[in-house]
Amino acid sequence: MELLDGSLRAYPWGSRTLIAELKGEDAPAARPEAEIWFGAHPGSPSTVNGVALDRVIAENPEAALGARVAEKFAGELPFLLKILAADAPLSLQAHPSLEQAREGFARENAAGINVDAPDRNYRDPNHKPELIVALTDFNAMAGFRPLARTLAIFDVLACEELNRYRSMLTVSNEAESLRALFTTWITIPVSKRHELINALMSAAQIYCDSADADPELVAILRNVMDLNDRYPGDVGVLGALLLNYYQLKPGEALYLDAGNLHAYVSGLGVEIMANSDNVLRGGLTSKYVDVPELVRVLNFNSLADASVVPEPKGDEIHYEVPIDEFQLDRLDVAGAARADHDGPMIVLCTAGHATLQCGDNTVELTPGTAAWVPASDPEVAVSAESAELFLARV
Numbered sequence: 001m002e003l004l005d006g007s008l009r010a011y012p013w014g015s016r017t018l019i020a021e022l023k024g025e026d027a028p029a030a031r032p033e034a035e036i037w038f039g040a041h042p043g044s045p046s047t048v049n050g051v052a053l054d055r056v057i058a059e060n061p062e063a064a065l066g067a068r069v070a071e072k073f074a075g076e077l078p079f080l081l082k083i084l085a086a087d088a089p090l091s092l093q094a095h096p097s098l099e100q101a102r103e104g105f106a107r108e109n110a111a112g113i114n115v116d117a118p119d120r121n122y123r124d125p126n127h128k129p130e131l132i133v134a135l136t137d138f139n140a141m142a143g144f145r146p147l148a149r150t151l152a153i154f155d156v157l158a159c160e161e162l163n164r165y166r167s168m169l170t171v172s173n174e175a176e177s178l179r180a181l182f183t184t185w186i187t188i189p190v191s192k193r194h195e196l197i198n199a200l201m202s203a204a205q206i207y208c209d210s211a212d213a214d215p216e217l218v219a220i221l222r223n224v225m226d227l228n229d230r231y232p233g234d235v236g237v238l239g240a241l242l243l244n245y246y247q248l249k250p251g252e253a254l255y256l257d258a259g260n261l262h263a264y265v266s267g268l269g270v271e272i273m274a275n276s277d278n279v280l281r282g283g284l285t286s287k288y289v290d291v292p293e294l295v296r297v298l299n300f301n302s303l304a305d306a307s308v309v310p311e312p313k314g315d316e317i318h319y320e321v322p323i324d325e326f327q328l329d330r331l332d333v334a335g336a337a338r339a340d341h342d343g344p345m346i347v348l349c350t351a352g353h354a355t356l357q358c359g360d361n362t363v364e365l366t367p368g369t370a371a372w373v374p375a376s377d378p379e380v381a382v383s384a385e386s387a388e389l390f391l392a393r394v
Contacts, residue, residue, distance in 0.1 A: 001358035001380065004053070004346060004372040006036040006083075007044040012286075018085035018136070018268040022350070023368035032087065035271075038346050038370045038392075039080035043123060043277050048372055053077070056372075066375030069343040069394050072324070079326035081346050081392045082271040083368065084132065089227060089265045091285035092141075092236040095128035096297045097258040101278050104293070119288045123277045129323050130273035131255045131308065133330070133390070134248040135350055138267030139223070141243040143260045143303025147174045150242055153217065159203035161196050178242065179300040185238040186282065186291055194233045200241070201228055220245045223265065227284060236263070236283025244303060251330070253308040253319050259299030260306070270350060270390050274325040316391070329391045333384040340380075343394040345373040347380065352387030356380050365389070 008019075014034025020027035037044050040054035048056050054077075057064040061075035069078065096104060104122035113120050132140070148171050154162055168184065169177045185193070204221040207213055223245055228237045243261060246254060248269075256262055263284060280294040281287055310317045315337055316329040331337060333354060339347060347356060349365035356363045356371055358380045363371045365387075373380055382389065 001356065001361045001363055001371055001373045001377050002048045003363050004038055004370045005047045006038045006368075006370060007046055008033060009035040009037060009044065011035070013086055013088040013090050015085040015087040015268070018087070019083060019368065022083070022135075022268065024366070033085060035085070036083040036368065037080060038082065038348060039275060040077040041080050041124070041275055041277060046370075046372075053372065063376040064344060064374045066343045069375065076275065077344060078275055078324075078394060079392060080273055080275045081348060081370070081390075082273075083268070083348070083350075084264065084271045085268050086264050086266050088230065089284050090263050091279070091281040091287060092239050092261065092263045092283040093279050093281050094259055094261050094294060094298050095130070095256075095276070096122070096278055096280065098127040100258070100297050101125050101127050101276065104278075119290075121278065121280055121288075121290055121293055124275075126274055126276035126278065127258050128273050128276040128278055129255070129257045129321070129325070130271060131253060131319055131321055131326075131328055132264065132269045132271045133253040133319060133328065134250050134267060134269045136250060136268040138248040138252075138269050139265040140246045140248065140254060140262065141223070141240055141265065142246060142254050142256055142262040142306040143244050144178050144242055144300065145244045146302040146304055147171050147177060153220070153241070156207055156214075156217065157200070157203040159199050161199035162203070174302055175300040178302065179295075179298075182239065182242065182298075182300070183295055186235045186295075190233070193235060193238070197228060197233055197237055200238075201225055219247060231284050234283050236285075239283055244306065246306070251310060251317075253310065254306045255308045255319075255321050256306060257299075257322075259297055260303060261298055270328075270348065272326050272328045272392055274323070325394065327393050329393070331382070331389040331391055333382050333387045333389060335383070337382045338379050339382055339389075339391055341373060341375070341393050343375045345380075346392040347371045347373060348390045348392065350388045350390060352384055354382055354384040354387035354389060356382055
């Protein structure tokens with residue numbers, strides 16, 4: 001067991017305060033701090049004693065990962081753990097399936113597109129299912145809303161320009177209806193798109209100002225209006241109208257599988273995903289947008305509820321996900337506890353101060369710091385007056 005030094009990523013949507021305040025550092029920070037990566041992704045690996053974690057694992061995969069994980073995942077750590085801090089919305093995006101990622105990665109390699117090029121879609125051959133657990137109030141858009149609910153929103157808005165598209169929508173043929181509407185909206189001429197969005201903003205404002213407005217619908221529409229304030233006339237504003245909107249409290253979580261359109265809007269959270277950085281964008285960004293490729297990977301089936309209900313599991317709180325690459329548990333320590341593992345483990349501290357003891361090694365963790373525990377190590381003894389830890393395992 002060793003201290004794991006995370007890799008800080010600075011993106012324009014990041015926060016100058018959330019990560020700095022979590023770590024007890026001076027705020028505001030000099031630049032937006034968006035993510036801290038704890039993992040072995042070659043694009044930005046964490047380090048152990050100054051050595052990149054992917055290199056540490058490659059030197060002895062069986063000791064680092066255990067025979068089970070090393071064999072199943074070709075000698076690579078299959079997950080990437082992050083702290084994510086958003087002061088502004090992330091791009092409207094989706095991630096490919098494993099098959100799509102492998103094909104796209106090979107295709108772009110064959111085309112000679114540099115893996116770091118701004119117009120590169122596939123930076124690795126892996127899929128990216130992900131789980132986000134809120135540390136603060138956290139707002140997100142995730143998955144297409146069931147079409148009947150979206151049509152109810154159309155009804156209350158009573159927007160003539162919006163209703164022109166109702167003929168494309170049939171609840172009994174939901175996925176094809178959403179595909180037809182979304183692909184139409186992202187390809188209509190700019191002037192027509194701006195006309196539609198302007199009419200939508202007016203109708204949304206009228207509804208939100210009405211005395212009998214539903215608070216849940218007001219939150220949905222104010223989010224759409226806020227997006228238009230940040231990205232006036234952007235196609236992502238229309239996409240947002242079709243998505244579920246979540247306002248998470250600390251400890252609440254969302255899980256998204258391949259093909260689900262989404263965008264995190266604001267807040268601080270712990271995110272874990274398969275070890276990938278593949279993103280197909282569809283709006284709300286100045287970065288590269290590849291509309292045909294996004295449509296190719298999107299899952300147009302609606303997502304009734306992306307929430308993951310945390311469940312007690314012994315001394316831990318477990319977040320169940322339907323994949324093999326990772327599992328995430330929260331351990332609230334007030335005294336002594338133990339963290340066992342059957343494979344590699346990363347222990348991330350998000351509150352308090354914890355002392356980790358593993359064999360002869362001791363690691364002190366404070367918020368925003370983490371420890372790497374290879375598979376060959378015994379279980380970890382944890383002591384703290386009061387601390388919150390997240391355990392990432394396979």
